[in-house]
Amino acid sequence: MKMRHLALASAIAGLLAGQAQADLVISEYIEGSSNNKAIELLNTGSGSVDLTAWELQVYFNGSSSPGLTLDLQGNVAPGANHVYGHSLADPAILAVADQTTGAGMYNGDDAVVLLNGGAIVDSIGQVGVDPGSYWGNDDTRTQNQTLRRRTGTSPDADPFNAFDPAANYDAFPQDSFDDLGAAGGNDDGDPTDPDPTAPDMTCGAPATLISAIQGSGNVSPMVDSNVVVEATVSAYAAGDDGLGGFYIQEEAGDQDGNAATSEALFVYEPGAAANVGDQVRVAGTVVEYNGLTELTSVSALTVCGSGPAIQPTVISLPWTDESAPEAWENMLVTLEQPLTVTDNYDLGRYGSLTLGSGRHFIPTNVAAPGAEAQLVAEMNALDSLILDDGSNAQNPAVVPYPAPQLSAVNTVRAGDEVQYVVGVLDYRFDAWRLQPTQQPSFNAVNERTDAPALDARGNLVVASFNVLNFFNGDGMGGGFPTARGANDPSELQRQTDKLVSAIRALDADIVGLMEIENDGYGDESAVAELADALGDEWDYVDPGLEQLGGDAIAVAIIYRSDRVETVGEAATLTGPSFQDLNRQPLAQTFRLLDSEDGLTVVVNHLKSKGCGDADGANADQGDGQGCWNAARTQAARALSTWLANDATGSGEEDVLIIGDLNAYAMEDPISALKSSGYANLVDRFIGGQAYSYVFYGDAGYLDHALANSALADKVIDTTIWHINADEPRILDYNLEYQTPEQQASLYAPDAYRASDHDPVIIALEMGTAPPSASPDINGDGRIDGRDLARLTLALLFGRGDVERYDIDGDGRVNVRDLFALLQAKHDARRTV
Known part of the structure; x- marks a missing residue:
């Protein structure tokens, strides 16, 4: 009933909003301490507004029905304000309030709607949605702040849509009342609130130097000051998909010569009529917007002609310290050094790449957890710059890098080089960015390869592959969407085609899989579908269980039945370490066809590093290993103990551990396995800069191969095929x-x-x-009369299978095999 009521209200509101008089808007919102609450309304029209039919409605805690209605009274002259406040508010609010109420008014999680004759005119918040404590983020929010509407923003006549206060409002500290009710609107630079002293917009007249606005620290010393600046437009990023403004920089003669102070500003003015190279004079208010010093609430802008050419300042990575980029904030810069793409995760979503002076590695992949890893993390942080695209648009129709645009065959991979990087040094979304003014050049030094590069293949190849949530619905083309993976059959087909291409190119005999749907081993299961897609020669290990553990994903093993065969039964470990957190391992002994030499392969997927409800020893210890390290280490020890006791019961001594252990090379779980006698094959054959995964621009390997001492000398090569971690995620199978x-x-x-x-x-x-052949012909673990009977019948009736009954190993089945079995039976009895 509530959802139908909300939908009906939304439909009615949409009809009425178009009829409402929009001259009155919410110009200021105060959500301060105690009862310091006030709403300021501004008449932006040319005629007086009679408030008889106007009202404010408050929707508490996500309700779809108003909990408080405040009728407005009086008239509002053009350019004037009307303030409605709480009757117990600060005297500064009461001094300018036109109306008050003793009711609770609102908190940061309550929506406020302005109506005229029942038609919605403007709103703050989202009706029917409880945001928690507030809408917005730590910098601009509806709780414990004052919000003042920016110039040129339109009223929000749809109170049911998503609400972000930063889109229309500037934020000020809690209990900021200094301009509430000021005649003509806010005195924060909004053109609807003219300063008593109009700015001098005469070109060439005295102006505030940008260096004085920037100062030598991280925050401008002139925040909230109304200033007039005159400088040259260095980059334009306004328009519908731009950044909402443009950058200006002082000409050489007006620079202060202080290397610690920037000579440029970002001017927030979405509809600005300015071009790169223009000399402009701008009046506005200095703000720190999410860490970026900028000019906003522009009250006047004059184009004074063409400005002097701006030469980019040469800078380089890494930064000397975390505050070093402040000296060039908003300035036109260039990096003459070749830069390395360290991350392309956001390329498709936001059109951006992360660059560094070289490849970055996960701290605990190359350094011991603790102080050493922390030092690597600090060095990585100082060597990072995002190459942006001058746009706030998400999911751009044309992904700009590499030129002319990204495609399945024109990719940019982590590890590739970028040169001739020129643009404005910008700070947004908690990171330093370069907004380019010219197209950078890409050099594909990390090229794709058609197949894994093994120096030698030997006669048996084993691979480990995390297949990233391969879920196949109900296995019959339906059952979508599933908990993970493909959303529909078309995405599943795209995913399957990619996985089949990759697995076939591995040319492996045995492949351990992680992140495959844990839906059993029947004909409609995910592992059966993947094996079928690979071809008739492929089979999979069935441990005889309904599913492997209780997680949504599991490990699995597929293999080439025309090359290898299984020995004995598959095995898994269900002890305390593998009940809730770490997925159960799967072990199976294999041997080459027509060979007596086998090995046990055990595939694993340990607990991820995400913290969730981790506590105690499993909480993040601050040493770089993330959460659940204790659980992973305990599982590693349990795994090695289990394998040391012939987990599959095959008697095979050779053991290979593979899989996603969710631990990097120097972390405790890997150290525990090495202490148990396992050799780290990735480190042995590739070295310290090996990687299989990229996380926030740092490369390392969670995917391991470890051999016990019995097997280690039989390993002749190990490699990692870089087909996934280096590629942009938008090149995967997804369609959204x-x-x-x-x-x-x-x-x-x-x-x-x-x-x-x-x-x-x-x-x-x-x-x-x-x-x-073994004298234990029936495989019951004993040599007794039953084995003798089987061999005797085989000899009498001529049904002697050489592989099964040739006890003495001479290639024939005859009476000598009977004597060999009797001797083995006698020896076994003497041993007992």
Whole structure:
């Protein structure tokens, strides 16, 4: 009933909003301490507004019905304000209030709606939605702040849409009342609130130097000051998809010569009529907007002609300290050094790349957890700059990098080089960015390869591959969307095609999988569908369970049945370490066809690093290993103990641990396995800069291959095939947030970005001697009369299977095998 009521209200509001008189808008909103609450209304029209039919409604705590209605009284002259405040508010509010109420008015999570004759004119918040404590973010929010409407912003006549106060309002500290009720509107630079002393817009007249506005610190010393500046437009980023303004920079003669003070500003004026190269004179208010010093609430702008050419300042990475970029904030700069793409995760979503002076590595992949890893993290942070696209648009129809645009065949990979980077140094969304003024040049030094680069393949290849949530619905084309992975059959087909391309190119005999749907082992299961898609020669390990543990995803093993065979039964570990957090491992012994030399492969997927409800030893210890490190380490120890006791019961000594251990090379779980006698094959064959995953621009490997001492000498090579971690995520199988043209151009049924982890490939040289028959013919673990009976019947009736009954290993089944079995039976009895 509530949802129907809200939908009906929304529909009615949409009809009425178009009929409402919009001359009156909410110009200031105060949500201060105690009862310091007030709403200021501004008459932006040319005629007086009679408030008889006007009212304010307050919707408390996400309600879709008003909990408080405040009728407005009086008249508001053109350019004048009307203030409605709480009767127990601060005297400064009461001194300018036109009306008051003793009611509670509102808190930061309550929506406020302005209506005229029942028609919605303006609003703050979102009716029917409880945002928690407030709408907005820590910098601009509806709780414990004063919000003042910016110039040129339109009233929000749809109170049911998503609300972001930063879109229309500037934020001021709690209990800021200094301009409430000021005649003509706010005196914060808004053109509806003219300063008693009009700014001098005469070109060439005295003006405030930008260096004085910027100061030598992180925050302008002139915040909230009304100023007039005159400088040259260095970059224009206004318009519908731009940044809402333009950048200006002082000419050389007006610069202060102080290397610590920037000579440029961002001017927030979405509809500005200015061009790059114009000399402009601008009047406005200095603010720190989410860390960026800028000029806003522009009251006047004059183009004074063409300004002097601006030469970019040469800067370089890494920064000397975290505050160093402030000296060039908003300035035109260039980086002459070749830069490395460290992250392309946001390329498709926001049109941006992260650059550094070289490749960055996960701290605990290259340094011991603790102080050493922290030092690496600090160095990485000082060596980072985002190459942006001069736009606030999300999911751009044309992804700009590399030129002319990103596609499935024209990619930019982490590790590629970028040169000739020129643009404005900008600060947004908690990061330093470069808004380019010319197209940078890309050099694909980290090229794609068609297949894994193994120096030697031996005679057995094992691979480990995280398949990134391969879910197949009900296995019959329906059951979508699932909990993870593809949203519909078309996405599943795209995902399948990419995975099949990648797995076939591995040319492996055995492949351990992670993040496959945990839906059992029947014909409609995800692992069965993937094996079928690979071809008739592929099979999968069925441990004889309904599913492997209780997680939505599981590990699995697929293999080439024309190359290898399973020995004995599959096994899993269900102890305390694998009940709730770490997924259950899957172990299976394999051997080459017609060979007696086998190995046990165990595939794993340990608990991720996300914190959730982690506490105690599992909480983040601040050493770089993230949360749940204790649980992962405990699982690693339990795993090595289990494997040391012949987990599969095959008697095979050779053991290979593979999978996503969610631990980097120097972290405790890997150290625990190495202490148990396992060799880190990735480190042994690739070295300290190996990686299979990129996280926030840092590369490292969560995907491991570890061999016990019995197997280690049989490993002749190990590599990681970089088909996924280095590629932009938008090149995967997903269809959302893409135009029809992008859905075609950004996708190819190839191996690249089939997942977010790179596969690990291990080459082994196994023994090729044919297997000899065991005197334990019936496989019950004993040599007794039942084995003798089976062999006797085989001899009598001529049904002797050489592989099964050739006890003495001479290639034939005859009476000598009977004597060999009797001797083995006798020896076994003597041993007992």
